[in-house]
Amino acid sequence: MNGLTTLERKERPFDPMPKPTSPGEEGGGPKRPDTGSPEKDSLMKRMKKVDPKQAERYRQRTGQ
Amino acid sequence: MRLFGLETEYGITREDLATVDPVEESMELVRAHLTDTFERTWDYSGEDPREDARGFRAAHLQQDREEDEFAKLDAHRPFSFHEMKSDLVLPNGARFYNDHTHPEYSTPECRTLMDVIAHDRAGERIVQRAADRRNQTLGGPYVQLYKNNTDFHGHSYGCHDNYLVRRAVPFEQIVHGLLPFLASRQIIAGAGKVGLEAQEHGFTPGPYQLSQRADFMETELSVDTMHNRPILNTRDEPHADRNKYRRLHLIVGDANMCEYATALKIGTTRLMLDVIARGRAPSLELEDSVAAIRLISRDADLKQLVKRRSGGFLSGLDLQAECYEAAKQTLSGEDEETDWVLREWGETLALLAADRSRLVGRLDWVTKLWLLETFMREERIGWDDPWLASLDLEYHNVNPERGLFLGLEAEGKVVRITETDKVDAALSTGPTDTRGGIRGLCVRRFPDQIKSVQWERVQFSGGFLPRTLDMSDLFEPDAVSALVEVLNAADSPADAITRWNQRKVQS
Numbered sequence: 001m002n003g004l005t006t007l008e009r010k011e012r013p014f015d016p017m018p019k020p021t022s023p024g025e026e027g028g029g030p031k032r033p034d035t036g037s038p039e040k041d042s043l044m045k046r047m048k049k050v051d052p053k054q055a056e057r058y059r060q061r062t063g064q
Numbered sequence: 065m066r067l068f069g070l071e072t073e074y075g076i077t078r079e080d081l082a083t084v085d086p087v088e089e090s091m092e093l094v095r096a097h098l099t100d101t102f103e104r105t106w107d108y109s110g111e112d113p114r115e116d117a118r119g120f121r122a123a124h125l126q127q128d129r130e131e132d133e134f135a136k137l138d139a140h141r142p143f144s145f146h147e148m149k150s151d152l153v154l155p156n157g158a159r160f161y162n163d164h165t166h167p168e169y170s171t172p173e174c175r176t177l178m179d180v181i182a183h184d185r186a187g188e189r190i191v192q193r194a195a196d197r198r199n200q201t202l203g204g205p206y207v208q209l210y211k212n213n214t215d216f217h218g219h220s221y222g223c224h225d226n227y228l229v230r231r232a233v234p235f236e237q238i239v240h241g242l243l244p245f246l247a248s249r250q251i252i253a254g255a256g257k258v259g260l261e262a263q264e265h266g267f268t269p270g271p272y273q274l275s276q277r278a279d280f281m282e283t284e285l286s287v288d289t290m291h292n293r294p295i296l297n298t299r300d301e302p303h304a305d306r307n308k309y310r311r312l313h314l315i316v317g318d319a320n321m322c323e324y325a326t327a328l329k330i331g332t333t334r335l336m337l338d339v340i341a342r343g344r345a346p347s348l349e350l351e352d353s354v355a356a357i358r359l360i361s362r363d364a365d366l367k368q369l370v371k372r373r374s375g376g377f378l379s380g381l382d383l384q385a386e387c388y389e390a391a392k393q394t395l396s397g398e399d400e401e402t403d404w405v406l407r408e409w410g411e412t413l414a415l416l417a418a419d420r421s422r423l424v425g426r427l428d429w430v431t432k433l434w435l436l437e438t439f440m441r442e443e444r445i446g447w448d449d450p451w452l453a454s455l456d457l458e459y460h461n462v463n464p465e466r467g468l469f470l471g472l473e474a475e476g477k478v479v480r481i482t483e484t485d486k487v488d489a490a491l492s493t494g495p496t497d498t499r500g501g502i503r504g505l506c507v508r509r510f511p512d513q514i515k516s517v518q519w520e521r522v523q524f525s526g527g528f529l530p531r532t533l534d535m536s537d538l539f540e541p542d543a544v545s546a547l548v549e550v551l552n553a554a555d556s557p558a559d560a561i562t563r564w565n566q567r568k569v570q571s
Binding site for chain 2 (some may be wrong): 041042043044046047048050051052053054055056058059060061062063064
């Protein structure tokens with residue numbers, strides 16, 4: 001079974017092949033997540049913990 | 065015929081050391097994965113990265129001056145080539161090894177988007193599990209892994225997407241149809257990056273761009289991958305029957321964290337290859353594709369125009385819209401997955417033009433930009449603040465306790481395409497309908513009788529009967545199922561190969 005359509009079936013069990021969405025409407029396919037604002041979330045705390053110098057120290061060798 | 069896979073080179077660091085040796089760290093990481101004393105010997109005889117699809121063999125592969133110096137030091141390391149590579153073939157058919165200075169996870173070959181995404185996510189968990197084991201040995205959480213493509217100092221490493229295509233399709237036709245598509249694919253598949261870079265030329269903090277790799281694209285076509293990198297890699301290493309197939313090896317793409325972006329990256333590219341094979345690709349040839357890929361990457365408003373060879377200008381959105389329309393006209397209604405890709409591709413392009421905020425949690429460059437802009441407002445900092453590059457890096461950390469993307473996903477703010485149980489299954493078993501699954505089955509079924517493995521064959525040790533399982537033309541799902549049946553019923557590899565050969569003769 002194609003898992004992509006499984007996802008759609010889970011979200012809209014009576015419409016296995018929902019119509020394409022347009023910018024102005026919520027239709028089938030993956031739904032927009034409830035993004036809200038990260039300020040209210042633990043994610044902002046996680047971001048503040050990142051060392052500002054971390055990228056400066058990060059060194060790799062050239063890969064492919 | 066449909067087959068694709070992803071190879072991802074991970075960035076690796078040790079936070080307890082001032083200077084990190086990436087060769088040794090990558091080796092140790094791969095070895096930390098081992099759960100048994102054995103090591104599968106990878107058979108390198110099928111690899112020739114200098115063979116060029118344009119009909120010649122390159123005298124040598126280029127690398128930058130810095131790597132030339134490193135290579136001299138590497139030659140004196142106290143371990144062999146095989147020890148350095150530490151190649152593992154996993155029970156799910158994947159390859160996990162040290163690609164010189166980066167741990168690399170190559171998914172098994174997949175036929176569906178759901179499978180390739182599940183295996184890409186399984187790869188993240190497998191490399192992180194190896195890091196956890198390594199950290200246990202080291203006594204602290206020192207090793208960190210990044211699924212990204214830059215170190216913000218002018219060093220890039222790749223995430224390559226691969227597609228099986230029929231050799232009957234002329235390579236020139238693929239080049240003509242695919243270059244404009246690839247130059248603009250970043251508007252849906254870019255992972256986003258803070259600042260500007262160039263090969264061996266460090267980092268300029270500042271504006272945000274769509275792609276991690278665009279800065280490192282230096283030519284349209286080339287067999288090289290470490291220097292003079294091409295938008296369309298011409299390596300002709302089919303890992304299949306050379307008379308019938310090519311493997312299109314694309315090095316232009318970013319490593320994606322968003323499953324949705326991965327699905328669109330691979331899904332749209334597969335559709336474009338089908339359109340090209342049918343001679344229906346739009347004629348969009350650009351005057352300078354290398355300039356175009358950089359210009360498009362550096363305009364997050366997607367207004368930048370690039371020049372067509374035939375005259376006139378198009379934006380990245382225009383180029384993608386032309387490709388989308390051609391795919392829709394040519395392929396609509398072919399199968400469920402094709403229709404899903406067409407629908408989501410069209411919707412994504414419409415949202416990019418109208419309200420990209422609705423693509424947070426779907427596209428990496430949009431998601432990362434949203435996180436960074438929120439953080440900048442909170443902390444009252446500007447694009448020139450070095451903190452932003454560090455946050456960019458941490459977006460890609462595959463440690464679930466630290467990674468920003470994984471944190472966002474844990475909060476339910478990211479669209480999932482696959483499901484956790486499918487990723488769990490992909491940790492230990494390969495796709496049921498490809499030779500990747502067969503490879504994994506051989507590892508599980510006859511672990512002590514494998515002599516060597518590569519993409520197109522498995523060689524078994526011992527005995528006088530035939531010992532090589534040839535998979536160079538094993539791409540039809542029915543044939544894969546038949547071979548699974550044979551392998552499961554056989555008492556030994558030799559028994560399986562004899563039965564399989566008899567079955568092929570009968571059919």
